[in-house]
Amino acid sequence: xxxxxLKYLSDNRERLLERLQEFLSIPSxxxxxxxxxxxxxxxxxxxxxxxxxxxxxxxxxETNKHPIVYAEYxxxxxxxxxxxxxxxxxxxxxxxxxxxxxxxxxxxxxxxRLYARGSSDxxxxxxxxxxxxxxxxxxxxxxxxxxxxxxEGEEEIGSENLYTMLQVKKELFQADFAVISDSGMVAxxxxxxxxxxxxxxxxxxxxxxxxxxxxxxxYGGAVRNPIMALSHILASMKNDDEVVTxxxxxxxxxxxxxxxxxxxKQVPSEDFVKATGITETVSxxxxxxxxxxxxxxxxxxxxxxxxxxxxGTKTIIPTSATAxxxxxxxxxxxxxxxxxxxxxxxxxxxxxxxTVEVKKEKLSAKAxxxxxxxxxxxxxxxxxTKAFDKxxxxxxxxxxxxxxEWIDHLYTIPIVLLGFGTPEDRLHSPNESFPLDSFxxxxxxxxxxxxxxxxx
Amino acid sequence: xxxxxLKYLSDNRERLLERLQEFLSIPSxxxxxxxxxxxxxxxxxxxxxxxxxxxxxxxxxETNKHPIVYAEYxxxxxxxxxxxxxxxxxxxxxxxxxxxxxxxxxxxxxxxRLYARGSSDxxxxxxxxxxxxxxxxxxxxxxxxxxxxxxEGEEEIGSENLYTMLQVKKELFQADFAVISDSGMVAxxxxxxxxxxxxxxxxxxxxxxxxxxxxxxxYGGAVRNPIMALSHILASMKNDDEVVTxxxxxxxxxxxxxxxxxxxKQVPSEDFVKATGITETVSxxxxxxxxxxxxxxxxxxxxxxxxxxxxGTKTIIPTSATAxxxxxxxxxxxxxxxxxxxxxxxxxxxxxxxTVEVKKEKLSAKAxxxxxxxxxxxxxxxxxTKAFDKxxxxxxxxxxxxxxEWIDHLYTIPIVLLGFGTPEDRLHSPNESFPLDSFxxxxxxxxxxxxxxxxx
Numbered sequence: 088x089x090x091x092x093l094k095y096l097s098d099n100r101e102r103l104l105e106r107l108q109e110f111l112s113i114p115s116x117x118x119x120x121x122x123x124x125x126x127x128x129x130x131x132x133x134x135x136x137x138x139x140x141x142x143x144x145x146x147x148x149e150t151n152k153h154p155i156v157y158a159e160y161x162x163x164x165x166x167x168x169x170x171x172x173x174x175x176x177x178x179x180x181x182x183x184x185x186x187x188x189x190x191x192x193x194x195x196x197x198x199x200r201l202y203a204r205g206s207s208d209x210x211x212x213x214x215x216x217x218x219x220x221x222x223x224x225x226x227x228x229x230x231x232x233x234x235x236x237x238x239e240g241e242e243e244i245g246s247e248n249l250y251t252m253l254q255v256k257k258e259l260f261q262a263d264f265a266v267i268s269d270s271g272m273v274a275x276x277x278x279x280x281x282x283x284x285x286x287x288x289x290x291x292x293x294x295x296x297x298x299x300x301x302x303x304x305x306y307g308g309a310v311r312n313p314i315m316a317l318s319h320i321l322a323s324m325k326n327d328d329e330v331v332t333x334x335x336x337x338x339x340x341x342x343x344x345x346x347x348x349x350x351x352k353q354v355p356s357e358d359f360v361k362a363t364g365i366t367e368t369v370s371x372x373x374x375x376x377x378x379x380x381x382x383x384x385x386x387x388x389x390x391x392x393x394x395x396x397x398x399g400t401k402t403i404i405p406t407s408a409t410a411x412x413x414x415x416x417x418x419x420x421x422x423x424x425x426x427x428x429x430x431x432x433x434x435x436x437x438x439x440x441x442t443v444e445v446k447k448e449k450l451s452a453k454a455x456x457x458x459x460x461x462x463x464x465x466x467x468x469x470x471x472t473k474a475f476d477k478x479x480x481x482x483x484x485x486x487x488x489x490x491x492e493w494i495d496h497l498y499t500i501p502i503v504l505l506g507f508g509t510p511e512d513r514l515h516s517p518n519e520s521f522p523l524d525s526f527x528x529x530x531x532x533x534x535x536x537x538x539x540x541x542x543x
Numbered sequence: 544x545x546x547x548x549l550k551y552l553s554d555n556r557e558r559l560l561e562r563l564q565e566f567l568s569i570p571s572x573x574x575x576x577x578x579x580x581x582x583x584x585x586x587x588x589x590x591x592x593x594x595x596x597x598x599x600x601x602x603x604x605e606t607n608k609h610p611i612v613y614a615e616y617x618x619x620x621x622x623x624x625x626x627x628x629x630x631x632x633x634x635x636x637x638x639x640x641x642x643x644x645x646x647x648x649x650x651x652x653x654x655x656r657l658y659a660r661g662s663s664d665x666x667x668x669x670x671x672x673x674x675x676x677x678x679x680x681x682x683x684x685x686x687x688x689x690x691x692x693x694x695e696g697e698e699e700i701g702s703e704n705l706y707t708m709l710q711v712k713k714e715l716f717q718a719d720f721a722v723i724s725d726s727g728m729v730a731x732x733x734x735x736x737x738x739x740x741x742x743x744x745x746x747x748x749x750x751x752x753x754x755x756x757x758x759x760x761x762y763g764g765a766v767r768n769p770i771m772a773l774s775h776i777l778a779s780m781k782n783d784d785e786v787v788t789x790x791x792x793x794x795x796x797x798x799x800x801x802x803x804x805x806x807x808k809q810v811p812s813e814d815f816v817k818a819t820g821i822t823e824t825v826s827x828x829x830x831x832x833x834x835x836x837x838x839x840x841x842x843x844x845x846x847x848x849x850x851x852x853x854x855g856t857k858t859i860i861p862t863s864a865t866a867x868x869x870x871x872x873x874x875x876x877x878x879x880x881x882x883x884x885x886x887x888x889x890x891x892x893x894x895x896x897x898t899v900e901v902k903k904e905k906l907s908a909k910a911x912x913x914x915x916x917x918x919x920x921x922x923x924x925x926x927x928t929k930a931f932d933k934x935x936x937x938x939x940x941x942x943x944x945x946x947x948e949w950i951d952h953l954y955t956i957p958i959v960l961l962g963f964g965t966p967e968d969r970l971h972s973p974n975e976s977f978p979l980d981s982f983x984x985x986x987x988x989x990x991x992x993x994x995x996x997x998x999x
Contacts, residue, residue, distance in 0.1 A: 285760060289856045298820030303843045304741060304942030307871055308785075308835030309815045311825045314844035314866070315781055322778035325771055327894050329764075359765040364754030368765045369896040379764030387759045388770035389859050390850035395867060400745045400904050402869050403845050410770070411851060413858050415763055438783050440825040448856050486760030 091226040092534045096218065100527070104201070106136075107214045107526075108194040111203040115210075117153055117177035117244050126153045126240050129176045129210075133217075133238055134158075140221045142236065148256070150248035153177060153240030157259065160220075160234040168540065169233035171262035171500075173490055174213035174269060175242035178205035179515045186517035199523050206521035207512035212268040213238060215507070215526065219533040231541040235262050242269075242490075245450065250493050257497065264463055265494050268529075270506030273482060274355050276524055278471030278532075280464055281504040283382070283456035283483030284491055288422035289389075289413040289448035290429050292320065296441045300394070301404040311440030314393045314408040320443070321388060321410055323436045324429070328372035329379070331386045331414075333432040339419035343374070343382055350459065350481040351377055357510065381483045385415040413448075415485050422451035452492040455502065456483065463501050463540070470535035474528045505536065547682035548990045552674065556983070560657075562592075563670045563982075564650040567659040571666075573609055573633035573700045582609045582696050585632045585666075589673075589694055590614075596677045598692065604712070606704035609633060609696030613715065616676075616690045624996065625689035627718035627956075629946055630669035630725060631698035634661035635971045642973035655979050662977035663968035668724040669694060671963070671982065675989040687997040691718050698725075698946075701906070706949050713953065720919055721950050724985075726962030729938060730811050732980055734927030734988075736920055737960040739838070739912035739939030740947055741871040744878035745845075745904035746885050748776065749865045752897045756850070757860040767896030770849045770864040776899070777844060777866060779892045780885070784828035785835070787842045787870075789888040795875035799830070799838055806915065806937040807833055813966070837939040841871040869904075871941050878907035908948040911958065912939065919957050919996070926991035930984045961992070 096103070115129035116122040130147050133156045137145045142158035156176070161169070181191040181204050189195040194203035205211065223230050237260055241247050253260060272279035296313040297306070325331050359368045359376055370379040379385070393408025395401035414425055430445040437443040457464060459481045468479040491502055507529035513519045552559070571585035572578040586603050589612045593601045598614035612632070617625070637647040637660050645651040650659035661667065679686050693716055697703050709716060728735035752769040753762070781787050815824045815832055826835040835841070849864025851857035870881055886901040893899040913920060915937045924935040947958055963985035969975050 287760075287858065289858075296819075296821055301819055302942070303841065303845065303869060304743075304871055304940065306815065306819060306836065307841035307843050307941055308826055308830075308837075308839060309824045309832035310819055310821055311785075312843050314847045315777060317847075318774040318777035318844070319783065321771060321774035327775065329767075359762065363752075363757055363762060363766055365752055365766055365896060366898060367896050369767045369894075370764055374764075376765035380762065381764075383764060385759065385763035387763050387768050387858070387860055388774070388850070389759065389857055390852050390861065391770045391773075391864060392848050392852045394844070394846035396846050396848045400867060400869055400906065401845055402743065402745075402843070402871075404843055405846065408847060411856060413759060413856055415760055438825075440821060440823050442822060450856065484760065485763055486758070 089534050089538050092219070092222040093531060095222040095226050096530050103218050107211065108203070110210055110214055111194045111205055112192050114192045115177050115205070115240065116180050117241050118180055126177055130154050130156050130240055133176055136217055137236065140217065141224045148252060150241070150252060152247060155240070155249070155252055156236070156238040158236040160230050163230060163233045167232045168264065169235060169262040171235045171237060171260055171265040171494070172216055173237050173265060173267045173494070174216065175209045175239045176213060177240040177243050178208070178210065179243050183517065188518055191519070196523070200520040201523060201526070202518060202520040204519050206519055207508045208514040208519065209242065209269045211521045211526070212507060215530050216268060216533060219530050222534070223537070231537050235260060246489055249490060253493055253497050261498065262500060264500050265502045266505055267491065267502060268505045268507065269488065270504050271508030271510065271512065272506060273480060273510070275509040275511065275522055276475055276477065276528070277355060278468070278475045278477055278479035279506065280459065280468055280479050280481045281484055281506060282459045282464060282481055284454060285384070285485050285487055286416035286420065286422055286452040286454035286492065287413055287487045288416060288425050288451040289411070290426055291409060291411050291446040291448065292317065292433060293407055293409045293444045293446070294320070294441050295407040295444070297404060297406050300406055303402040303404050306404055310404050311438060312404050313441055314405060316438050316441045317393070317408040317410055319438060320433055320436055324432065325386050329369055330372055331384070333428055335428045336384070336425065340384060340417055341419050343378060347382060348378065351381055354480045354482050380485045382417060384417050384420060385485065386412065388412055415487065416454050418454045418456045420454065422453060452487045452489050453496070455491045455495050457501055461501060463503050466539040467503055467505060467536060470532045470539055473535050474531035505532070545990050545994050548675070548678040549987060551678040551682050552986050559674050563667065564659070566666055566670055567650045567661055568648050570648045571633050571661070571696065572636050573697055574636055582633055586610050586612050586696055589632060592673055593692065596673065597680045604708060606697070606708060608703060611696070611705070611708055612692070612694040614692040616686050619686060619689045623688045624720065625691060625718040627691045627693060627716055627721040627950070628672055629693050629721060629723045629950070630672065631665045631695045632669060633696040633699050634664070634666065635699050639973060644974055647975070652979070656976040657979060657982070658974060658976040660975050662975055663964045664970040664975065665698065665725045667977045667982070668963060671986050672724060672989060675986050678990070679993070687993050691716060702945055705946060709949055709953050717954065718956060720956050721958045722961055723947065723958060724961045724963060725944065726960050727964030727966065727968065728962060729936060729966070731965040731967065731978055732931055732933065732984070733811060734924070734931045734933055734935035735962065736915065736924055736935050736937045737940055737962060738915045738920060738937055740910060741873060741941050741943055742876065742878055742908045742910035742948060743869055743871050743943045744881050744907040745867070745869040746882055747865060747867050747902040747904065748773065748889060749863055749900045749902070750776070750897050751863040751900070753860060753862050756862055759858040759860050762860055766860050767894060768860050769897055770861060772894050772897045773849065773864040773866055775894060776889055776892055780888065781842050785825055786828055787840070789884055791884045792840070792881065796840060796873055797875050799834060803838065804834065807837055810936045810938050836941045838873060840873050840876060841941065842868065844868055871943065872910050874910045874912045876910065878909060908943045908945050909952070911947045911951050913957055917957060919959050922995040923959055923961060923992060926988045926995055929991050930987035961988070
């Protein structure tokens with residue numbers, strides 16, 4: 088079966104690339120209401136393509152903003168597994184437009200890369216799946232397993248309506264496992280099994296002192312300075328060894344096994360210093376920077392403000408100071424528990440003379456992890472290796488993908504993250520692109536994978 | 544001598560008040576170039592008045608912005624002391640204008656107060672001096688001592704040109720002592736001897752980490768967070784006991800004598816909690832809030848910023864964070880030394896993985912203090928008591944008046960701060976006003992004071 092489908096993809100490569108470019112030409116920027124019709128056009132494009140391939144129940148599920156495109160193929164029968172394929176057809180805005188070397192919505196191939204907004208995130212990867220299904224249908228007249236397709240148009244604006252829809256339409260989306268291609272490999276042509284994602288949670292701390300900015304000469308010496316109070320609170324939460332010093336923060340965190348440490352070691356390392364311009368890396372005591380970023384929880388102050396921010400000096404004691412904090416969580420850490428622990432710590436250390444308010448951010452996600460030796464993961468590794476002619480590496484990532492947590496939470500099915508992006512893709516930035524190598528070998532991987540699933 | 548002058552002031556009260564209102568009607572807002580001509584008009588008004596009184600050498604000394612009005616009376620002869628009288632004729636802007644109950648430049652008397660911008664700070668107090676000189680000239684035909692008058696038009700914009708002029712025209716301004724009426728009493732009708740002012744100095748700390756904002760999921764765990772690093776630095780500089788923990792900060796600071804503690808106790812206390820809306824006061828361990836504000840050095844973070852300041856969360860590690868710090872200094876603390884100590888401390892505690900830059904603010908001032916029992920001070924106290932029928936209190940203030948430090952530094956002469964404002968005057972705010980009690984008894988105080996100086 089694989090050979091015929093692969094030949095089809097090879098024979099039709101130019102036509103498929105053209106068709107992808109047509110898809111990428113639609114400026115489906117979900118955040119901007121001026122593009123509402125374009126987002127709709129992208130949904131309709133998918134609907135047409137899915138119908139053409141031979142999917143059934145092809146429909147647009149209306150939401151409060153942008154529709155979810157649904158389609159299914161259930162003819163593999165009740166003895167075959169059902170996969171839920173998730174992707175998104177909306178894209179990030181293109182600003183600053185002047186930094187693009189070519190029009191973000193006039194796709195252009197240069198030096199083995201396809202340049203366009205959405206080429207990697209995520210329209211390109213969504214298209215690869217559909218092209219593979221087309222190839223299988225055209226050559227075999229059928230798909231080797233049951234497929235449910237869920238493509239949303241709101242991923243770049245926080246998937247506002249997806250969670251509700253996954254809840255409400257539980258029966259419709261129910262499957263045996265899920266596949267998501269909205270991530271990347273650690274390096275070009277380096278098959279990468281992403282078997283864990285961090286969760287996250289956030290709080291905002293506001294320290295309030297006087298009810299108006301005070302003259303520091305008249306009141307300095309009688310009044311607690313809110314910025315200084317906030318600094319003391321923050322400094323008490325993570326020490327210079329990058330260890331979070333909030334009681335209970337690490338409770339329930341799984342120890343890093345020696346197998347995992349070994350897997351992490353094998354991941355080709357990004358040069359953190361070169362990539363970020365820092366003088367040297369720092370990481371949690373007892374862990375390497377790679378271990379910490381991939382598999383240990385983190386605590387970051389994302390922003391701080393208070394008092395005078397202009398030129399020169401203004402001799403005031405400001406009325407308040409605010410810090411924004413987010414934590415990336417690992418399995419064993421519940422976002423709500425972490426928020427509660429942070430708040431308890433802050434209330435405990437808050438100095439007298441100021442009022443401290445903790446606002447818990449609503450958007451949270453639990454970490455996700457699947458065992459690297461799960462058969463669905465092992466089959467993915469085998470397929471990758473066959474297509475890319477290289478052993479897969481296994482990584483956990485510091486990032487969070489809310490949909491992964493939601494599917495895990497609502498459906499409790501394994502989720503396979505089959506990503507083909509590369510670190511050079513410039514997601515969300517000017518000159519987003521996707522390597523044609525990933526396009527070709529990625530589709531090859533998918534052909535092998537569906538084959539492995541059903542015949543392995 | 545006193546009686547005749549006092550009778551003159553009493554007989555001419557209405558006329559003098561009208562003349563003051565004419566002066567206050569000129570919108571001499573120094574910061575706004577639209578009022579350049581008005582500032583000039585106020586200078587000319589003074590020039591005319593001084594000439595009329597009988598001063599000599601009346602002139603406008605041109606600067607890069609607004610002129611300094613100079614005049615002198617040297618006919619008391621070489622055996623009489625010479626006083627340098629400093630004041631300013633420019634005023635603060637009036638915004639927000641809608642909060643004024645009457646036009647800031649149409650003076651209005653309501654319930655014993657004269658409402659107008661500049662009524663207290665400082666045109667009203669400058670006028671009182673001139674009216675007293677007028678009274679003495681009209682009744683005695685002479686002044687009891689030599690007088691040099693220096694009235695600037697740039698005080699509200701940082702006295703941009705004054706220091707240079709005091710330096711360049713040193714011979715012109717040279718005197719035996721200086722009198723400044725640009726301050727206040729601790730309460731209405733409470734004679735107040737201000738015998739000490741704090742100095743100040745400032746620095747700005749910028750902590751830089753990555754060369755661009757980083758995705759906290761990708762790099763959290765490998766990179767030092769600049770906001771957290773800055774928090775640790777700040778927290779290391781002042782502890783929860785409000786003690787500055789920078790090595791050497793208190794070196795050379797004079798201990799507070801029991802006499803001074805007693806003087807401070809006698810000052811009617813402002814209710815810090817009520818005035819500022821804080822939950823409770825805090826002050827340096829071992830000192831009361833009053834002692835700390837008046838006589839101990841302070842360290843304040845005036846502003847802080849870094850990273851994301853918008854709504855909700857943005858999961859970044861920011862590229863940098865900045866804090867602005869000013870210290871109020873007491874005698875024994877040199878601003879440059881303090882800046883050096885702060886910088887040394889910061890460099891010492893700066894954690895690895897970030898770059899820390901310390902910018903030293905140029906505008907600094909040393910503290911000023913004159914002995915409370917200095918004859919010039921004692922005579923001021925006697926005069927105050929005679930006029931207000933109340934014992935004077937002795938205060939040191941947390942504020943800084945740059946001109947005091949400059950005169951002290953360039954001329955090394957005693958400086959007497961004879962202020963008649965009250966805490967209710969709303970300097971720099973809408974509805975600035977000055978109590979007529981202060982107008983009447985203040986002029987009486989000045990008549991007694993010139994008499995005490997020359998006959999005491």
